[in-house]
Every structure is written in C-alpha cells, then in structure tokens.
Amino acid sequence: MVRWSADGLVAVTGASGRLGSRLAFRLAAEGARQRLVVRDPRHEPRLADGRRLPECEVVIADGYDDTAGMRAAFDGVRTVFLVSARESVDRVDLHAATIDAAVAAGVERLVYTSFTGAAPDAVFTFARDHWHTEQHLARAGERSGLRWTVLRDNLYHHALTTFVGDDGVIRGPAGTGRVASVSHDDVADVATAVILDERPQRHDAATYEVSGPQALTLAEVAQTLTTATGRRITYHAETEEEAYASRATSGAEPFELAGWVTSYTAIAAGQLAHVSADVGRLVGRPARSLAQWLDDYPAEWAHLRR
Template identity: 75%
Template sequence: MRWSADGLIAVTGASGRLGSRLAFRLAAEGAHQRLVLRERSRAPRLGDGRPLPECEVAVADGYEDAAGMRAAFEGARTVFLVSARESADRVALHTATIDAAVAAGVERLVYISFVGAAPDATFTFARDHWATEQHLRRSGLRWTVLRDNLYHQSLASFVGADDVIRGPAGDGRVASVAHDDVADVATAVLLDEDPRRHDGVTYDVTGPIALSLTQVAALLTLATGRQITYHDETLDEAYASRAGLGASDVELAGWVSSYTAIAAGELAHVSPDVSRLVGRPARSFEQWLDDYPFEWEHLLRGPGGGPSGSAR
C-alpha cells in the first residue's frame, strides 16, 4: 500500500491507549495531525520529550464542549473519532461531535464503533454505537466505521483480586483484538493513497481467533504462573457482585451485557480485515500476552477490573 499524508487529520482521544498509538503512527508516516485533548500537557511526545513532528495540539473540554470541538476541527480535512466513555448521554455526545465536524467544514470522519453494533444488540453499549453510526450516515460527511471487538487488555482486566474471572459468558467466545492492530488499521484507512475506497465502508476489527473465557483464564495462568479460573455467573450473581462498585445503572448494564453478548455468540466472529488492510495477521491474545507484558502485568498486580467487565 502507498501512503498519503495529504490534509490535516484531527485525532480525538489522543492521550488514550488507542489515540496515542495512532498519533505516533501518523507522525512516523509524515502526516499532518492535530491532537484534540482536554489538557495540552497530556499530548503524546517522543521519548526525548520533544513534540511529535507535524503535530498541532487543540484543547477542548470533552465532547460536551461543542464549541471547543468545532474550533478544534477547523481546518481539518479528516476527523478520527474515538467513542466517549459510557454514560446515559453518550449518543448525544457523539452526535454533537459529529455535528461539530460538519459545522467546521470537515470532509471525512473515521469512527471507532463496536462489532455487532445494532439496535437490538445484547451488549448495550453496542446499541449506542449503532445510533451513532446512523447519525454519521445522515451527516453528509464521507465516513468509515471501524467496529472493534473487545480489546485484549480488557480481557486481562476481567481478572478479580482472587484470580477469578466472573461473568455470565457461558461457553461463548470472543475474538478480542490488540490496540496496536486497531491503530494499524486506522493508519491504513486514514493514509491510503486512495482514501475514497474506504468511504461508506464498515470494517470489523478483530483478533485471529475466538476464545472462551475458560481458555482466556488458561492462557493467563500460563503467562502469570498463577492459577486463574473462570466462574460462569448467573445474571443475578453478576449484578450482585457488581452492586457495590458505585456504578450507574447504564454502566452496570453495559458491564454485565458484555459477558452475555459473549454467551450469545455475538463477539465470536473472526474477521480478515486486519490482515487485509495491514498486510499481516492480527495478534492473538496469546501473542499479545507474550509480546506486551508491560500492557497487562500491572492489571494483575492489584484488584483488576474483574467484577465490572469491559467498557466500549
């Protein structure tokens, strides 16, 4: 594939796990980008502390800051939109940000969605992504949707303080994906010399194999030397074990339904899109554990995210 670095790309969520990875990749390819952040000090930098080359920084107070987002998008040809944190008004924040891009004269928007996004998806957050996708399709923008599966890092965070993964996932499987693979796909889509071939296209961004949570626990056991197991909760147990976390009803429903979506088989699809767009196979969960211990070891030193589940 030949690369193009034509036009300014605005990258939202640029201090996060995905946005920062993308920022480094775009910089390495010579792309002109603008990082959109809540705080200027959180902008990704090179190892010696210098700013990324060909990189501007714009500050906006989150997606709720419509005027700030519009100003951040002014002059950009493309926006890369990372989904907001889960909340009752998440769809409204997404649609307002898409509208800000339209108002700023942006031509194209690449949105990070979720596999199986649908109005009746088991995973409640996938319904939010579906609603956002529909607004994007009606916006008049050129668009591409990247529907990611759960991240490998999320599976590692499922482990509780007692080394047990708890959730109502049954024997269902999940084709989780590495953040780096998503960033590579986004780079390929954003910098393709023929970007219009991605217009109006939805890609499923998954790992190369679908695993049950029992298999995930076994791989984590091998990687850590600790006995990590999976306990298949009932729905009542799942809500009860998360009741004391101080989360909203929206968050609880999302956490629990991430497991029930696995049980329903809605996260098991393995897509070829990573290898097709990037030119190499996606990293499996086992490969990620072997090659990226710095990304998961800290998750297993403390209580982890076990009872909650994943936010996407």
C-alpha cells in the first residue's frame, strides 16, 4: 500500500478542469499544501459551502504561453502536476515552455498527463504531440536533474459519451477495434498516489499506462450507454473517407479534423486496447469500468438525456 507524504508545495495546472479539480480535492483531503494554477479565479475548485480548499492558494496564469506567469506560479514549488494543454498547432511548444518554466523555478518533480501509445508515428495524431512532450521532459531531466513521471491515460469514459450524436448514433471509423477507456477519477487517484508517495523516487522516470479494466468495441460502448440511459444508442462504422466528409462542415481546422478522425482509426488499429494493471497496483483497488462510472456519476452524462 502507498504511504502518504504531504511534504512540499504541489502546483496543479488546469486546476479548474475535470482532472485538475479532482486532483485538487484529493490532495486537500490528504493535507497536502497546494497551489492551484488557473486562468480565472472564479472557476477554482471549492468546497460545497463555497470555502477555498484547505492548505490551498490560487495563482493566475494566462495559459501555458504565459511564460512569466507560469514561472511565477512555480516559484517555491516542489512538485508540478502538468495537465496537457488543449489541442492546438503549437501544443508541444506550450508544453515545452511550461516544463522549462518549472526547471527555471527550481521545481524538483513534474508529473505529466500523456496519452496511451504515445509515439512519433502513433495513429492518433494528438498522441504524437504527447510523445514529443515526453521527449522534451526527459531531456530537461537529463540537463537539470528534474525528476519526472508520465501518466499515459487512455480515452476518458466521459469522452466516449461525447461521441454520441444528437440522433443517438456514434459514428466513426473504429471498426471492431477496442478501447480501454478510463475515468478522470481513476487518473486523479493514480496522480495522488504518485505525488504523495512516501517514497517518490520509485516513480522517477516511470511511465504508467492508466486504463480502465476492460477494452470495449464501440458497439459495446453504445450498448452500455443504452443500458445506463434508457435511450437507444448505436454505433455506425464509417469509412475513413466518410468520417472526414461527415465532419467537413464543422468549421474545424485540419489538425482538429485529423485528431477527431484518428481517435477512431487508432481504436481500429488496436492502439487503445491495452488493459493495464497500473491503476490497481498504484491505488490499491480496481479501475472503474464504463458501466460502473455511468452508475456512479450520472451528472457526467446528463447531456445524453433527451
């Protein structure tokens, strides 16, 4: 079992988001001192009664391209939890600048949220960004002594619910491939275990695959969603050409379209099918399946109700 240590200040980036806010609550529950990095203080995670989380301070930075703001946010911090930036053409540069800001501030450890199967030739184009970020992080560690850990998350359960169209159909070129999706809460639990481990050195230069307990086809995902929502949800396997054509009128930039479509073709290629034991090993309990998550967090899929 993990033994907790709340020594040292932890900076949580993206603290107003789904993952960062969950981590902030867990760190607060363990008595950790933390600094939440947000764009807008109105969106910082707070207790149910509106009070700020205990042992918590909030700093404002205008995104990862705010180099001075990020450098100031990391001043006096021992550990940084770096939530990956939103998809953009300069995403790798933003990640690299933030890692460099942490090094300049004297940060000792950095935990980065990557993506399963990150590689320079990954089918999912956004996974390539994560690989390049991982490479920059490793080089920064070699130069400066920065200790690092990478969490390679699978697709989130919540993301699968956003695949459903208004007509109740999931459309995409995933074929009969499988995806071992994971919940934000399980990733937050893994991050807590890594950040507050009494023996943090055992996570140095480690890469963890953070997945759910099973790999489902999108047809099985649709059936699971149908059972939970009581609404008929189905999967239609598009060709890759059909997928690009059906999204062509969205107004999205080419890199976004490629990311959307290749999230499905990566499933078809088997690159999201790996079921890892890392959640259970690090947290001490099994990861939540999609069905369990749907049962436990109905507010997360309220948009599927029609």
